[in-house]
Amino acid sequence: MRYLIHIGMPQSGSSFLQDVLFPACPEINFIATQDLANKKEFYNPIANYEDYFYREADAAAWLRDKSRPDKLNVLSLERFSCTESLGRGQVARRLKALCPDAQCLVVVRNQAEAVISAYAQKARLANMFLPPFKDYFSSNIREPRISAFRRYFYDEIVTDYERLFGFGSVLVLPFELLKLNPTEFGAKLGAFAGISIPPDINSIRRNERVSETYVVLRRAVQKILSPETLRRIWLKTPFSYRRVIKSLALKGGRFDRQISVDQEDLLRTFFGAGNDRLSRRYDLQLAERFGYLTQAVWQQSPAMQPDLIDMPETISQA
Numbered sequence: 001m002r003y004l005i006h007i008g009m010p011q012s013g014s015s016f017l018q019d020v021l022f023p024a025c026p027e028i029n030f031i032a033t034q035d036l037a038n039k040k041e042f043y044n045p046i047a048n049y050e051d052y053f054y055r056e057a058d059a060a061a062w063l064r065d066k067s068r069p070d071k072l073n074v075l076s077l078e079r080f081s082c083t084e085s086l087g088r089g090q091v092a093r094r095l096k097a098l099c100p101d102a103q104c105l106v107v108v109r110n111q112a113e114a115v116i117s118a119y120a121q122k123a124r125l126a127n128m129f130l131p132p133f134k135d136y137f138s139s140n141i142r143e144p145r146i147s148a149f150r151r152y153f154y155d156e157i158v159t160d161y162e163r164l165f166g167f168g169s170v171l172v173l174p175f176e177l178l179k180l181n182p183t184e185f186g187a188k189l190g191a192f193a194g195i196s197i198p199p200d201i202n203s204i205r206r207n208e209r210v211s212e213t214y215v216v217l218r219r220a221v222q223k224i225l226s227p228e229t230l231r232r233i234w235l236k237t238p239f240s241y242r243r244v245i246k247s248l249a250l251k252g253g254r255f256d257r258q259i260s261v262d263q264e265d266l267l268r269t270f271f272g273a274g275n276d277r278l279s280r281r282y283d284l285q286l287a288e289r290f291g292y293l294t295q296a297v298w299q300q301s302p303a304m305q306p307d308l309i310d311m312p313e314t315i316s317q318a
Helices: 014-024 036-046 056-066 090-098 111-123 133-141 148-152 154-165 175-180 182-193 212-221 227-236 239-249 261-282 286-290
Strands: 002-008 028-030 072-077 103-108 170-174
Touching (some): 002 014, 014 072, 036 090, 056 090, 090 154, 103 175, 103 182, 111 133, 111 148, 111 261, 133 148, 133 261, 154 170, 170 182, 170 261, 175 182, 175 286
Parallel strands (some): 002 072, 002 103, 028 072, 103 170
16 A cells, blocks of 8 residues: 655645545545545544543554555644644654654744734634734744644654655745745655656635724734633624624725744744755755745844843743
């Protein structure tokens, strides 16, 4: 059996790959992430950090039943990136035991853009407190390895899979390439996996970002109603009304922030060296072509002391 494991980084085009690209390719047998039975029987147990919920024999039997010998079998999940568990490499080891000869696809995104997208996604969740973006950023960057920002250590996550599957069995592509030139993205993926991907697949936006107005209103409402109250109200709201509210959340100017120079330098402090290593190892030209923050750029800038930045004490988990 041939397998491709898509390690989906959050806010990096996973929905497009799962909803559009993988199902559209006739040479791919996509074991759909969205299928509730697949989630229950395979995806949720394998990505659970508790060994109690995972049985390798059951997962192997399930995978054999779902796989096809005449096609490239694709597994795809954001949680394969291990961002929900502090047990680094655990999910990768389980996947290696099930698919020892698999190839791996990792799609990364410029951290300066990813943090904006993550905050906008957080705004959609009515049961979560939404702080101002400045506070959201500073509380997470204070201890990025134990906060929501742990997901942006791309080089370390990729290295986990390289050590298990081998350097030649891992492909890293930037989300920006999928967005700007989906044909080139598909060609690189096709050459790596040995399949033909239709060149006319367009990078349709799957997850629309909420509007600036919605974020302002969302923060105003939470001053009156707690997240728990909002959640209870939302659960009692008829589905027809929910659809109207969701459509209104997208009306108006798209929520779009530019991170400050200080925030950019902090991101570069923690993630720049890893981006530089990843870019050189896979010849991605992350800084030159896609504007990623790398160590090479950082070394030309004045040094910053992160502990001098005014940061709240609380760590915000996404």
